[in-house]
Amino acid sequence: MTIEKRHRGLAVTVRWLALGVALALPGLPLAARADDDEVSQKVDPVEQAERWDLVRSAVFDNRPVQDAGDTVRIEAPDFWRESAMVPITIRLDPSKHIVSLSLFVDNNPAPQVGVFHFGPAMSVGEIKLFVRVNTLSLVHAVVETADGSLLSTARYVKAQGGCATPSTGQLKEIIARLGQIQLRRERPDDGSNVVSRLTINHPNYNGMQMSGGSTTLIPPRYLEKISVRSGGVTVFDLDSSISLSEDPSISFTYTPAGNGVMEVVATDSIGTVFTRRFAALAQ
Amino acid sequence: MRTLRLALLLALPVLLGAGVPEASFAPEPGGFRMDDYNAPVPETLAGARVVDAAGVAEAMTAGAIVIDVLPAQRRPAAQPAGQPWLPLPRMEIPGSLWWPEVGRGGISAALDAWFQQRLTAVTGGDRDRAVVFYCKAACWMSWNAAKRAVGYGYRRVLWFPGGTEAWAEAGSTMQKGTPEAVPVGE
Numbered sequence: 001m002t003i004e005k006r007h008r009g010l011a012v013t014v015r016w017l018a019l020g021v022a023l024a025l026p027g028l029p030l031a032a033r034a035d036d037d038e039v040s041q042k043v044d045p046v047e048q049a050e051r052w053d054l055v056r057s058a059v060f061d062n063r064p065v066q067d068a069g070d071t072v073r074i075e076a077p078d079f080w081r082e083s084a085m086v087p088i089t090i091r092l093d094p095s096k097h098i099v100s101l102s103l104f105v106d107n108n109p110a111p112q113v114g115v116f117h118f119g120p121a122m123s124v125g126e127i128k129l130f131v132r133v134n135t136l137s138l139v140h141a142v143v144e145t146a147d148g149s150l151l152s153t154a155r156y157v158k159a160q161g162g163c164a165t166p167s168t169g170q171l172k173e174i175i176a177r178l179g180q181i182q183l184r185r186e187r188p189d190d191g192s193n194v195v196s197r198l199t200i201n202h203p204n205y206n207g208m209q210m211s212g213g214s215t216t217l218i219p220p221r222y223l224e225k226i227s228v229r230s231g232g233v234t235v236f237d238l239d240s241s242i243s244l245s246e247d248p249s250i251s252f253t254y255t256p257a258g259n260g261v262m263e264v265v266a267t268d269s270i271g272t273v274f275t276r277r278f279a280a281l282a283q
Numbered sequence: 284m285r286t287l288r289l290a291l292l293l294a295l296p297v298l299l300g301a302g303v304p305e306a307s308f309a310p311e312p313g314g315f316r317m318d319d320y321n322a323p324v325p326e327t328l329a330g331a332r333v334v335d336a337a338g339v340a341e342a343m344t345a346g347a348i349v350i351d352v353l354p355a356q357r358r359p360a361a362q363p364a365g366q367p368w369l370p371l372p373r374m375e376i377p378g379s380l381w382w383p384e385v386g387r388g389g390i391s392a393a394l395d396a397w398f399q400q401r402l403t404a405v406t407g408g409d410r411d412r413a414v415v416f417y418c419k420a421a422c423w424m425s426w427n428a429a430k431r432a433v434g435y436g437y438r439r440v441l442w443f444p445g446g447t448e449a450w451a452e453a454g455s456t457m458q459k460g461t462p463e464a465v466p467v468g469e
Contacts, residue, residue: 111367
């Protein structure tokens with residue numbers, strides 16, 4: 001293992017640890033220590049509601065979208081310094097037969113982070129991922145249930161600059177690890193659901209970043225589709241966008257199907273396909 | 284549990300990247316700010332005058348040119364059909380010019396030349412014409428752009444670090460901006 005990789009692994013661990021702390025201690029005034037970054041980020045509820053109307057109608061046309069109540073909950077830090085990598089947790093009620101989840105950062109230029117289409121091998125419950133947040137924004141989660149209803153919930157997240165923030169790594173290092181796929185799984189106690197975290201190394205360049213030292217914008221190159229299958233049965237297909245963080249990391253739970261072999265296929269916007277298979281967990 | 288919570292509390296500043304000084308102002312660097320633009324800015328800019336919203340209004344009345352240097356959103360090529368592209372409108376100081384990208388730390392020779400040519404054009408070549416630079420609050424790009432203009436020999440450069448947030452807070456009107464096309468080819 002090279003030093004860079006070790007460093008990277010550590011960074012990822014710290015990222016998740018920090019998320020754990022931020023979510024475990026919701027009473028802590030995270031915003032209080034961020035005065036400098038938060039200059040005058042004020043919320044105008046009317047403006048935000050209008051913005052959501054615009055985004056919602058662009059995606060769902062005139063379809064009614066109802067309040068999700070307890071069916072969908074979003075957890076996120078009030079303020080996050082690393083705006084290109086803001087942690088979001090979505091909790092879904094497993095009893096509601098949810099077939100898809102769309103996640104939005106309303107005020108991003110590409111507001112739709114992605115759409116998860118859940119398959120039979122998905123254990124609908126908790127999903128964690130990282131998004132880019134360009135400015136103070138509502139984050140919306142909209143689910144579709146089997147009967148075609150749309151249910152929505154939202155919360156505010158403060159961050160700034162996520163879209164233009166340069167990638168954390170050096171170009172050479174990024175290319176070297178491009179397309180590496182990891183799947184960490186927790187062995188289930190009862191042999192059923194498997195809590196997993198998928199990480200795909202990809203810069204998800206959005207076309208608005210300049211790398212340090214360079215004087216031109218990095219052309220866009222980002223993951224468009226991430227498919228996960230267990231024994232050939234779909235866990236989820238994710239249609240993703242530039243609003244997903246670099247090195248996308250997605251936590252989810254699946255129910256092993258067929259021979260239990262996990263297959264991950266990721267396709268980026270210039271047509272590169274990355275595939276990796278993981279053996280079934282031994283019983 | 285209590286001990287664990289305390290341990291987490293103590294670890295929190297480290298985890299969240301604190302240890303960064305909480306001072307409101309950053310020291311003025313010798314060169315340009317190269318990255319991490321959304322951060323506390325210096326209190327000063329050598330060769331330029333720092334102004335607040337009232338100072339900008341006053342300068343405009345006296346004929347100053349006002350330039351917004353916030354980068355513009357750029358739609359990625361080949362964005363999949365069905366994915367919305369809805370950049371927020373940029374509300375800026377009425378009468379501003381919007382020159383994206385000229386406040387980056389490193390700019391190409393082509394962009395540098397474009398910046399100089401546009402400045403010459405809008406000032407009529409008068410290096411004593413007042414020129415105000417701004418973007419958002421706590422953003423180094425306006426600092427960089429203003430510093431660049433000082434370097435080009437403009438003698439009445441004004442830097443408005445409060446940016447559009449401070450302008451809005453002062454209750455002044457704003458208008459939707461239109462970015463000029465700048466050479467940022469790949």
